[in-house]
Amino acid sequence: MSKALIIDDEQQMRRLLRMVLESRGYEVCEAADGQLGLQEAAFHRPDVVLLDLGLPGLNGIEVLKRLREWSDVPVLILSVRDQEAIKVEALENGADDYVTKPFGTAELLARLTVIQRRRFTRQSAEIVVGALKLDLLHHEASLDEVPLKLTPTEFALLKVLAEHAGRIVTQNQIIKQVWAGQTSDPSEGLRVHINHLRKKLGETGPRIVNEPGIGYRLEEA
Amino acid sequence: MSKALIIDDEQQMRRLLRMVLESRGYEVCEAADGQLGLQEAAFHRPDVVLLDLGLPGLNGIEVLKRLREWSDVPVLILSVRDQEAIKVEALENGADDYVTKPFGTAELLARLTVIQRRRFTRQSAEIVVGALKLDLLHHEASLDEVPLKLTPTEFALLKVLAEHAGRIVTQNQIIKQVWAGQTSDPSEGLRVHINHLRKKLGETGPRIVNEPGIGYRLEEA
């Protein structure tokens, strides 16, 4: 049985969600603001979090960031309509999916199931893109079964790209994930590391393609 | 079934609109001036408002502003020809679209459908207009599942248009959103970027239609 944590300031919404979730066999706990939400998350270790973006005090994005500092728990965002920018920001900061209020219970449950399963399978300690293999557990990379010697940042960078292989990863997303919580400004250095990676990947492996003004994309060879 | 509120001082016009709308299954209420219009809107909570700009007393723009203080209801402006300045002002004050008198009923109904549809769709960080798909998270665009290569400004521009697909976006609105916080004057360059976008969208996809003196409208193919 799964534990769900609801972080929403509206009592009405919490009650509705609790009903829906409990009818599906979830064990439910609630928090009325971000501060409490983080405490609850730390204490109860939920299997999934439902997070309202329009929180008083600590806002939703902040809660998400703090949560992501120590937890991989799947997070479903509850947002009001027409807030595309905020939704995107939430997804970039590690949210797994979101629904816009008002939502149907069927849809809510479907998305919950999806993100929990995804998170489960994603825990595989390997990422494979064509001939490239990343072993997250041992921090080892190989190309055509030949070990690749990567520095820590190179590995982190390649990991971000490989996780979204075939799709564009924004420079901001890269920087957020590779240089998380650091002070120095990596905006210049990113190009250098990309350069190093390309050399190590050589001609045979996946290519790192630049999308000017936007970011990079790892393409299977 | 939808409720429509007609705010127009000409009885003849109200009668015509009522006929057209009721034949389409709308429930109709009327108001002969702005003051009454606001009262009716508050009381009946219509799903769409048809607002004449040439009202006696409280003028159309004023009514729109007051209405927008507490309601998101879609508003369709009824205006006479050659009032570009006023139309622009209305659109920038939250009107959703307009038709110029005299208008065809087909056009009227089409516009009504478009502006009402908007509020309910949209469930992801994607914007879909016919064959066109914009992925805001990855900054990727595709047409018929074929990737489109867009520059950053092209993407931003198309995003603004697509967000309001089927409706007019004034040049000011476009510029504000695409060139937010920049110093240079893009008023000339807008035409160039529109041109580029049109080429990339080709014949098959949605069309970018110009409304002279006002702005642009993205029309589903």
Place this chain on the structure above:
DNA sequence: CCAAGGCGTTAAGAAAGTGTAAAAGCAGCG
């Protein structure tokens, strides 16, 4: 009919972003 303004289109220069190399900081370590 002409004149004027808005628009589409094109081309070229300006600006911004990118690839690359080399050197300069910065730890850990013998």
Place this chain on the structure above:
DNA sequence: CGCTGCTTTTACACTTTCTTAACGCCTTGG
């Protein structure tokens, strides 16, 4: 201290994108 390996900074050539300007077309109004 002087290595060594990694990261960051700096510099500059190169590519892509953006802006600007020019011109012709169409529509509107005299």
